[in-house]
Amino acid sequence: MLPNRSATATPSFPEAGLPERLGPPVTLDAEQQAAAEELINGPRRGVYGPFRPLLHRPSLLQAVAKVGETLRYAGTLDGALREWTICIVSRELSNVFEWDMHLPLAEAAGVPSAALAAIERGAPLPADLRADLVLAHAVASELVRRHRVSDETYAAALSMWGEAITVELLTLVGYFVMVCWLMNVARTPGPQ
Template sequence: MTTAQQAAAQAVIDGPRGSLYGPFVPLLRSPELMSCAQRLGEYLRYRSAIGTRLSELAILVTARAWDQPVEWAIHAPIAAEAGIRPDVIDAIAQRRAPSGLAADEQAVYDFCTELQRDKRVSDASYAAALSQFGEHGVTDLTGLNGYYALLAMVMNVAQTPAPASSAPPLP
């Protein structure tokens, strides 16, 4: 590795992730991009204005939209630990709308589904998200979608294999 790659890799290892895995392996080919991306991801994943439970829901919707097995394998178990019900996780995996969501979960699901599918969000979904999370939260929710779409693209291009996981693979 170059000096820049070594520094970028060490920054990921020394951060809350604790190791270099998933998207950070192919991103290492562009150490400055990896460094910028991992700092953005560290904020979105660990300190987002919508909290871990809802961030993980957004990540799952994005992983499913991009058919991304690494993101799914990593985040489905985290989402379950954070309080996303197993039937909700399964419905997203099966490309079905989950039922019985809490209002905040429904706002995230609708916002993310529309953004990933339609490349925009309806006024109704925006208003629901704004009511639940405020402008800061809506901005972070949008950022979560963009960041995890970036990682999905990187791993899909690199054909990154999914790690072992307690979550069933995407169908």
């Protein structure tokens, strides 16, 4: 397993080590308390990551949490493909929380350490990497960098996964872009 290297990795995590600037509310009203309890009693078992700043808007927190739960716990993507894609997005957006949270999950799901080390350093992917992971890297990277995917990449995604899985993968990228941006602004610390 790769050690937690977020503070020294290249490309860096600009917010690593900086004080959080948009944490959860100091005191919770009834709606915020109910939203927090829903997270604590759900599959996440706590209020952390993007849900710290989202606690300021309980109805938004609940909607975002539901989308994330659907993608992570009720989705149809292979675990390695899902966790790999999350790691790609977190590195593309230099998000310390999602990288540190999903790196061990990706390894546990079978993503090769050499591939994770390559995206951590911004290096070429290993030549023997599974074809679906190579394609997911192309889809996620193009989408984050260019805000769209090329016709060639899109055709390859449809050929490999079909429409339903392609939609799920694109939604996964979009969801994690959203929460990474929120946490980057909030300076949400990595998991403790």
